[in-house]
Amino acid sequence: xxxxxxxxxxxxxxxxxxxxxxxxxxxxxxxxxxxxxxxxxxxxxxxxxxxxxxxxxxxxxxxxxxxxxxxxxxxxxxxxxxxxxxxxxxxxxxxxxxxxxxxxxxxxxxxxxxxxxxxxxxxxxxxxxxxxxxxxxxxxxxxxxxxxxxxxxxxxxxxxxxxxxxxxxxxxxxxxxxxxxxxxxxxxxxxxxxxxxxxxxxxxxxxxxxxxxxxxxxxxxxxxxxxxxxxxxxxxxxxxxxxxxxxxxxxxxxx
Amino acid sequence: xxxxxxxxxxxxxxxxxxxxxxxxxxxxxxxxxxxxxxxxxxxxxxxxxxxxxxxxxxxxxxxxxxxxxxxxxxxxxxxxxxxxxxxxxxxxx
Numbered sequence: 319x320x321x322x323x324x325x326x327x328x329x330x331x332x333x334x335x336x337x338x339x340x341x342x343x344x345x346x347x348x349x350x351x352x353x354x355x356x357x358x359x360x361x362x363x364x365x366x367x368x369x370x371x372x373x374x375x376x377x378x379x380x381x382x383x384x385x386x387x388x389x390x391x392x393x394x395x396x397x398x399x400x401x402x403x404x405x406x407x408x409x410x411x412x413x414x415x416x417x418x419x420x421x422x423x424x425x426x427x428x429x430x431x432x433x434x435x436x437x438x439x440x441x442x443x444x445x446x447x448x449x450x451x452x453x454x455x456x457x458x459x460x461x462x463x464x465x466x467x468x469x470x471x472x473x474x475x476x477x478x479x480x481x482x483x484x485x486x487x488x489x490x491x492x493x494x495x496x497x498x499x500x501x502x503x504x505x506x507x508x509x510x511x512x513x514x515x516x517x518x519x520x521x522x523x524x525x526x527x528x529x530x531x532x533x534x535x536x537x538x539x540x541x542x543x544x545x546x547x548x549x550x551x552x553x554x555x556x557x558x559x560x561x562x563x564x565x566x567x568x569x570x571x572x573x
Numbered sequence: 574x575x576x577x578x579x580x581x582x583x584x585x586x587x588x589x590x591x592x593x594x595x596x597x598x599x600x601x602x603x604x605x606x607x608x609x610x611x612x613x614x615x616x617x618x619x620x621x622x623x624x625x626x627x628x629x630x631x632x633x634x635x636x637x638x639x640x641x642x643x644x645x646x647x648x649x650x651x652x653x654x655x656x657x658x659x660x661x662x663x664x665x666x
Contacts, residue, residue, distance in 0.1 A: 368606050370615060375588065375604065395648075397586075397606035424610065424648050451585075451608070451649050468610050573604060 324543035341555035394465035438534025577662035
């Protein structure tokens with residue numbers, strides 16, 4: 319069975335998390351890194367915006383500063399995501415262009431990689447399905463959002479799977495005029511988004527989600543996950559990217 | 574500055590910030606939760622739109638030409654959707 323390096327669930331701040339994803343791509347482009355799956359959490363909790371979004375339009379930056387929530391722009395498109403330290407696990411999967419798991423058709427690519435999330439949720443007893451373009455839904459409700467980029471001769475997809483969801487906090491972070499945060503809006507959001515704990519009605523732990531994600535990727539993609547760590551080269555690249563790019567206002571407020 | 578937010582039916586959201594000069598684009602920013610590969614092409618699209626008459630066919634042509642020349646793929650939005658969002662911003666004046 320094909321091998322992927324598996325970097326097991328770790329916790330970093332937003333800048334390091336996004337820098338590691340890009341560092342792996344850069345190193346892989348040079349032939350120095352194997353196909354890789356990472357699982358990670360964000361501490362402090364953070365909001366990431368899509369690469370084409372405007373930070374000031376989408377995020378209440380002042381609220382985030384006051385409440386110790388980091389704000390960051392991703393290299394991938396898509397929408398704003400709240401990465402609650404206690405409420406989600408993020409994955410990223412990175413492989414060279416032309417890899418069996420990176421078909422040229424982008425929708426097909428999303429479908430294939432998102433099947434890992436569907437399988438993971440199935441392991442928890444939740445029936446979910448891929449919802450094009452880039453979501454995994456349970457019924458009509460989104461439980462996982464995903465985003466892909468193709469650059470540095472690689473395909474990278476990262477995504478979140480919701481363990482828990484605080485809709486009121488989410489609306490405080492995202493830029494919605496305060497007067498519009500009505501009970502109706504909150505109940506509408508609860509009709510569109512769900513979480514594992516909502517669905518199962520029990521205290522599913524982060525570790526349990528980590529276990530099924532690992533199984534989901536391995537089974538759905540038919541890959542053998544070999545425990546590994548970042549190489550010293552990747553670590554150096556990641557530190558540099560975190561410091562020079564991801565922490566900078568030039569990047570985060572570029573649009 | 575004129576702006577718009579256009580929710581593509583069944584799809585993504587395109588937001589426009591438009592600085593017009595008479596009937597032409599002087600400056601534009603295209604925002605949203607769509608996907609574009611490679612991502613950097615968004616800047617080429619924005620720069621190529623400068624000087625374009627704010628009229629749906631002209632806008633679609635410029636965006637389509639850039640996408641073809643750059644071998645870029647828009648996912649979740651089309652050249653027509655972006656042009657439509659620009660027209661909505663223009664009509665809001």
